[in-house]
Amino acid sequence: AKSAGRATFAFFEASLNSAAVKRLRLESALRHALARGEIEVHFQPKVDAAGRACSVEALARWTGSEFGAVSPATFIPIAEETGLIEPITEFVLRTACSQAAQWHRAGFGPLAVAVNLSPRLFRSGSFAAQVAAALADYGLPAGCLELEITEGTLMDEGVDAIEQLRALKALGVRLAVDDFGTGYSSLAYLTRFPLDILKIDKSFVSRATEGEGEAILSRAIVTLGRDLGLRVVAEGVETETQWKLFAGAGCHEFQGYLFARALPASSADAWLAANTAT
Ligand code: C2E
Ligand code: CA
Ligand code: CA
Ligand code: CA
Secondary structure, X not given: OHHHHHHHHHHHHHHHHHHHHHHHHHHHHHHHHOOXXXXXXXXXXXXXXXXXXXXXXXXXXXXXXXXXXXOHHHHHHHHHHHOOHXXXXXXXXXXXXXXXXXXXXXXXXXXXXXXXXXXXXXXXXXXXHHHHHHHHHHOOOHHHEEEEEEHHHHHHHOHHHHHHHHHHHHXXXXXXXXXXXXXXXXXXXXXXXXXXXXXXXXXXXXXXXXXXXXXXXXXXXXXHHHHOOOEEEEEOOOOHHHHXXXXXXXOOEEEOOOOOOOEEHHHHHHHHHHHOOO
């Protein structure tokens, strides 16, 4: 019995080790990913109530030689813990600005582009300067850049984030609260921060058509956003029923597999050509 116990323990230790080892190997591969050109930016369209493109969200993609395609749900948290999120965000931001300016020159104006921001970026005081430089370098009007910040980030960083958000806002970029409805019971922050856009989380959108109570709540959230003067976006729209419910409630923009997945720039190009009003 004693040796069986030891064997179980050894097995447990080995599997713990392999998880830790895998994480370390991912981390060290991620350290070289940018320099090796393994990080790409894909673009997921957002449409208006008529189904026409109004903006695109830039989403990071990592395909490495050792691990193949790694989900952002796996590598973004590692990037956040290790500080690699700073150069990755810089890359996503610059690629997004460059691509949006290119789309404007191709006649898809005034298409906006959205970039996701991690809490860590608010710890250095220079993020607004980086954004200003990217806009200037690619000639993208500030009003065409949206920065998405999760409600978790707003709550965690609290007062510290306000100064940074004001500096970003002063550039003329638009600020979005991302993943709205995923767990913060306080709504006070909606008026405390200088926000422009409210993105209703996909977990919420997927529940909206489950019953009358869910539908009432969804309409109330859209109304709340609109009454606060925010542009309201429903994310993760997968069905016509969800689209109609949110459009009927007065939601301004829709994002989800019903319209398009995140696409590499060249495919996004073709999608925009087919779905932009001229
Ligand atoms: P997010 O910002 O909430 O982005 C939306 C996620 O939902 C994306 O997943 C998108 O592909 C997915 N999605 C969109 N429409 C649908 C739909 O209709 N159904 C379903 N089931 N999913 C849909 P993705 O690209 O895997 O990204 C996951 C998360 O990783 C993002 O969530 C964001 O938090 C983070 N992320 C991705 N790129 C970046 C980045 O460059 N910087 C930072 N800080 N985070 C990023
Ligand atoms: Ca987002
Ligand atoms: Ca989101
Ligand atoms: Ca989300």
